[in-house]
Amino acid sequence: MSQWSEDLIAVDRAKTLDGLFVQRISRSPDRVAYQHFQKGTGWQQLTWREMGHWVARWREALAREPLDAGDRVAMLLRNCPEWVMFDQAAYALGLITVPLYTDDRAENAAYILQDAAVKVLLVQDAGRWRRLAEVVGDAPWPLRVVILETSPAAQAMAASDPRVVVAQDWLPDSAPPLTQHGYEPQALATIVYTSGTTGRPKGVMLSHHNILTNAHAVLTLINVYGEDLFLSFLPLSHMLERTGGYYLPLMSGSTVAFARSIGQLAEDMQSIRPSVMIAVPRVFERLYQKVADQLETRPAPVRWLFRLAVAVGWRAFLRAQGRGGWHPLLILWPALKRKVGTPILEKLGGRLRAAVSGGAALPSGVAHTFIGLGLPLIQGYGLTEKARS
Numbered sequence: 001m002s003q004w005s006e007d008l009i010a011v012d013r014a015k016t017l018d019g020l021f022v023q024r025i026s027r028s029p030d031r032v033a034y035q036h037f038q039k040g041t042g043w044q045q046l047t048w049r050e051m052g053h054w055v056a057r058w059r060e061a062l063a064r065e066p067l068d069a070g071d072r073v074a075m076l077l078r079n080c081p082e083w084v085m086f087d088q089a090a091y092a093l094g095l096i097t098v099p100l101y102t103d104d105r106a107e108n109a110a111y112i113l114q115d116a117a118v119k120v121l122l123v124q125d126a127g128r129w130r131r132l133a134e135v136v137g138d139a140p141w142p143l144r145v146v147i148l149e150t151s152p153a154a155q156a157m158a159a160s161d162p163r164v165v166v167a168q169d170w171l172p173d174s175a176p177p178l179t180q181h182g183y184e185p186q187a188l189a190t191i192v193y194t195s196g197t198t199g200r201p202k203g204v205m206l207s208h209h210n211i212l213t214n215a216h217a218v219l220t221l222i223n224v225y226g227e228d229l230f231l232s233f234l235p236l237s238h239m240l241e242r243t244g245g246y247y248l249p250l251m252s253g254s255t256v257a258f259a260r261s262i263g264q265l266a267e268d269m270q271s272i273r274p275s276v277m278i279a280v281p282r283v284f285e286r287l288y289q290k291v292a293d294q295l296e297t298r299p300a301p302v303r304w305l306f307r308l309a310v311a312v313g314w315r316a317f318l319r320a321q322g323r324g325g326w327h328p329l330l331i332l333w334p335a336l337k338r339k340v341g342t343p344i345l346e347k348l349g350g351r352l353r354a355a356v357s358g359g360a361a362l363p364s365g366v367a368h369t370f371i372g373l374g375l376p377l378i379q380g381y382g383l384t385e386k387a388r389s
Contacts, residue, residue, distance in 0.1 A: 004225040007253040011216050015185050016208040018091035020250055022180040025052040028253045031226065034081045035257035035272065043257075043271070046081055052178055054081070058089035060175035065120055065144055069094030072191065073120040074113060074142070076100040076128060079236050079258045082148055082167075084246065086122050091208075094183055097190045098203075099237035102128075108201055110135040112193050113142055116203060120144045122167070126153035129164070146170055185209040192239055192384050204384045206239075215248040222354055222378070224252040224276070229351075231274035233259035239384045240358045244278045266347070273349035278380070280359040281366070288366045291344060308332075309340035310372035317371050341373040348375070356380045 007027060014020035024033075029049035038044050046054075062073070073090050075097065077083045090097050098116045100109050102124065109132055113121065121142040123129045129145055130153075136142075145164045147154040158164045189208045193201040218224075230249050234241035249256050257272045259265055265283070295303050316333045318324030345352065357367075358380030370377050 004227045006223065007226040008219060008224075009251050009253075011209075011212045014212060014251070016091065016181075016183050016187070017189055017211060017247065018088055018178075018183070019180045020212065020247070021052075021055065021088045021091075022178050024048055024250055024253060025178065028226065031253060032255045034084070035255065036081055037258070037260050037268075048253075051081070051085070053175075054085045055088045055092070056175040056178050057171045057173075058085045059092045059178070060172050061146075061170050062089055062093055062095065062120065064172075067093065067095060067119055070096060070188070072096050072098050072116045072118045073122070074098040074100055074116070074118040075122045076102060076109065076132070077122060077124050077148065077236075078102050079232050079241075081258070082122070083236050091183075091189065092178060092181065094181075094187070096188050099190070099192060099242070101235060101237045103235075104195075106132050106135040108195070110139070111200055112203075114139050115200075116141075116191055116193075118142045120146065122146045122148060125149040126151055126157055129157065183208070185212070192237075194384050206384075211243060211247055212251075214243050215251050218244060218248055219252065224248065224254060224354075226253040228252065228254040228275045229272065230254055230256045230276045230278075231259055231269065231272055231349075232256050232278075233262065233265055233268075234278055234280065234359075238359075240380065240382065241278055244356060244358075244380070269347075269349040273351045275351045276354045276356075277348070277352060278356045278358065281357050281362045284355075284357055284362065284366050284370060284377070287347065288369060291369075305336075306340055309336040310369055312336055313341060313372035313374055314368060337374045341375075344373055345375055352376070354378065358382070 009020055009023045009027065014023055025048045030047050032045045033048045033051050034046045035043055073095050075083060075086050087097050098112065098118055100112060113136065118141050123145060126147055129147060143163065146167050147157065147164065148167045150166055150168055154166050158166050186207050186209050188205055189211060190206050191203040192206060193203050195201055230245055232241060232245040236242050236246060245256060257274065259268045295306055312329045312333050315324060315327055316330055319326065352375060354376050356378045362379055367377055
């Protein structure tokens with residue numbers, strides 16, 4: 001890390017989320033922006049310059065629809081570069097994005113489309129739109145449905161329904177380059193629907209300034225570098241991942257790799273080897289349980305060494321936090337970390353220098369263990385409704 005560098009874009013320079021994107025392209029055009037997995041070809045990379053070209057094409061496609069600044073557009077996608085492309089293209093036109101949860105019930109998604117008066121919907125595949133269309137029926141919104149993945153089923157839907165187009169046919173071959181517009185920073189950027197415990201989902205209205213200042217606030221607490229590699233697997237439809245795993249790396253110029261699925265997360269972590277990860281407690285709980293189960297089969301001296309490593313590592317953590325003094329056992333910490341901590345953390349790729357657990361409370365025993373093993377684990381807390389500033 002001695003040669004890692006900060007390349008942060010200030011909020012007042014970005015002004016808006018699309019302004020942040022344009023500034024990033026200008027600042028580091030040839031740095032890798034995103035990594036994603038394609039069947040048959042493996043992991044692919046996109047630079048910021050390449051992302052700029054793609055966003056310009058998506059913006060041009062949206063500009064050809066009957067849309068005005070302030071209109072709503074929605075995306076029902078898993079985490080992928082196209083999520084970012086559509087999001088940024090919408091902002092470039094002053095549109096408001098409405099993310100939908102890929103695993104939500106069709107009834108909830110249909111309600112949100114009508115409540116927000118969504119004019120354009122980008123959906124992952126034909127199957128998802130088929131299930132949603134059954135519930136939407138003859139309701140007025142959306143006016144346009146863009147299916148991302150190309151398939152015979154998608155082409156058949158486009159041929160039979162004038163609302164539906166396939167993305168590759170809808171996107172122009174080229175478009176004018178992106179420029180930074182003078183939109184008002186306090187303008188509405190996105191409406192994020194939360195699943196309330198009572199009644200229908202409720203839309204939270206967030207401005208460009210809300211989100212930019214939240215991302216910047218994180219950077220005042222932890223250092224994030226251009227050389228960092230984020231692994232994104234929590235849904236971008238949630239503000240935790242969207243702020244910490246999309247807008248924040250955009251502000252810092254870091255690379256984001258989109259994990260294939262939760263089931264392939266362990267394999268992706270080994271191949272991507274991220275330096276920063278945002279997760280929910282169950283990810284750490286599962287790994288903790290796996291380690292605990294393996295320890296049960298090991299000899300007593302191995303179990304004792306593990307407990308000693310965690311205890312000494314925890315002491316080292318408290319001392320680094322200014323919450324504890326020196327203790328003779330701390331002399332053992334470098335050796336214990338190398339012998340016990342490092343092999344376990346290799347299961348997370350071996351390069352993590354910051355891990356955030358959010359979405360629910362992390363059990364204290366799990367946190368104590370991983371911090372004791374040398375994982376820089378941070379407990380995050382926030383509400384979409386409190387993302388305003």
